[in-house]
Amino acid sequence: MDRSQPAVVVEDLHRTFGNLKAVNGVSFSIDHGRVVGFVGANGAGKTTTMRIMATLDSPGSGKVSMGGHNVVHHPAKVRRLLGWMPDSFGTYEHMTVLEYLDFYARALGFKGADRLRRIQEVMDFTDLTPLADRMSNKMSKGQTQRLCLGRALLHDPQILILDEPAAGLDPKARVELKNLIRILAQEGKTILISSHILSELGEMCDSLLFIDKGRIVHHGDAESMVRGTETAGETLVNVQIAGEPAKLIEWALTAPLIKVEEETKRGARLRIQAADDATLAGVLRRMIQDGLPVLDYHREERRLEDAFIDMLGQIDKNTFKAQQPGELPQKNAEAAKL
């Protein structure tokens, strides 16, 4: 694989299903050895884009290259480079874990002792060896995901596309999966991973791709995402008090520079129209002076989820503005430069 070129190049990709524009001019590229998170709401176009990259669907127009090979013209070459883990997949009935991996290893061309060695490596990596004789359709969701990851790794692909690998996993299985992905990233594999759990993606990924309504709306790291959508001069503060939170709400509604963002079980999240430490300390002082039994008062780190939702809100506003007479619609290419 030519490592001088990006591992993944997607240029002006379009895909429609009937009247639905599932992917509408998506463009991005991923360098070798990078871990990129692919974020978007359900129906945003993540899975369609990933399926096209995996040669499982075909682009309506545009160009997709994986490892320098066009997915339409050289699908076989792309498939050799690629490990694909779909969002939902069925295992086979009446087939053990070992037989399952043995089948895919045979299908990928492994023979004899080589096949057993490779299966052993993959099972050790995914910790499936103790489950070798378990029926593949009788496993927990986490074990099934590990099996699917093991299958995707059998031919030691350089590019991995993981579609919602953490969906439906319990916290323990999620941590295990995260660790496996971290090891794969350390091995220098290029990984594109989609998920709804943005905080986890923020930790794991070098950069994030945000997609909405078939268009890339942001491409950058998690920090730039949070900074980019942060409202200047405002701070979110999480406050907990002893007793009824209603007292805090009442107080906040009358206080200057403070808005109630959200009522919580034992208090509230407050938006303070200031970002300097002195003002924030002054707010706390006033609370105590006014007799509020404050138990906890801390500045809230801005969440990636909030940043994403804020950004979508801004895009909707921009789109609305662009629809005013005399203005052109915002181009996707411009949005991708965010």
Next chain:
Amino acid sequence: MNTTLPMLRDFSDHFSPIVVKELRQGLRTRFFTSALILFHTFIILLLVSVTYGAPLEAVNGIFWGIAGFMLLAVMPLRGFAALHTEATDGTLDMLTLTSIASFRILYGKWVALYSQALLVAGSILPYMVARYFFGGVEILQEVVALVMLALGSGVITAALLAFSSQGPLLLRIFLALCIGAGAVPLGFFTAFLVSASQADSLVREFFALDLWEQCSLIGGILALVVYAVYYFLALGASRIAPPSENHSTLKRLIALAVHGALMVTGLLLCFLNTDPRVAFWAFIPLMFLTLIVCMDVLTEEMPRYPTAVVALARRGRFGRLAGRLLYPGWASGVMFSAVMCGMALVILAGITWKSSSVDWDTGPFPHFLCLFLAVFVPVILCINRTNIFANWWVVQLCSVFLGILLSMFCHTMNARDLGVLGIFTPITSLFGVECVNYSRRGSVMFLGCMFSAVWLLVAMLRAASNFSTYTTLEREELELAGQEPSSHS
């Protein structure tokens, strides 16, 4: 390494991965084991009943009825949802990403299912010997019957597998019923073979043939079965393959060769025998195969990627011209179907021309002409826009339904002349002709053929207007070849 895994030695590396997978799964399924146990229990009870004085003829009938049901229905039905299940479970995608081609997937599944059917067929042999011991059994005829059932089982399994790629359950049930209807003649033939009193003459006739004639007959039947299995598997493969792949050109070339050989055989039988109607032995299988091929090629999606035309686009003007027959897609399928139907009709024309007892006006020629032209109607009429394959069947069903309505109307109103109203579509014209008075049948048939030919002409015009798709793809492919001179070498 944590622990050492046991080496799976149940199947050698020489087996196709799909065969290994299907056999591992298939032999463990409750369906297979319980069907096999039930089958054997029933047969044993049946044989025991002979010792209690049950009539041998009835026992033979029930024995073959169960064996036929098992081999022609129960075993093949395991392929009914094979591909659809893989698609809905998401496992088909994962198979596509391996190096297994779509045809190999179908072939592997067929081998696994058919080998289990052969296992059942093989397990019948001891009971045949036991019945021979009781008497009243012609062992040679029974062996021939078993072979026929086994061959039929192979074709039916392939057909069900091919159609299992279709999503709508109702469509798959309907197609399974059609295949079942196709298996009925085979069932009757088997019944005829095993009822010793009637089949004697057939066996004697076969042994009266020269050795080369016997070999040709057996070889011909086997070749037809192999071709039918191949074609059904190729049909299924083209439905599950990614759209950038071309699974049509090779399939069509093989179809041209086989149908050409059948046409030549038919003409030889027609002109070398004193009775030209012997050529019907070649025409009847050719007719069925032609209808299947036409249904397939006329329901192919048009290609969207230049890789689908690469096989012929780079072979100069002649290659691109051949592409109008052999490229994937319904547009080339219209031209290809016209050639296929023409080949079948040549035999019929030969029979009609040579036979004094068969006439052109009301004989089989115009009837089969209408039947063949009916395959083009769904190219023009579109009831189901999203599924071109389902549309083909729905249009044909509607035509048959209209034809039946016309017949019922003519007969109940005692207005036989109104049968002429059926001439507007090929299928209804066949029903209409049967309604009108015998003296007018020739002219109504002629009108029906003329109107049916209009459907073909319109279909060809529509196809020709879509040839621009091929031209665009050829241009893209040639541009790509210029950019990447070594990529396809």
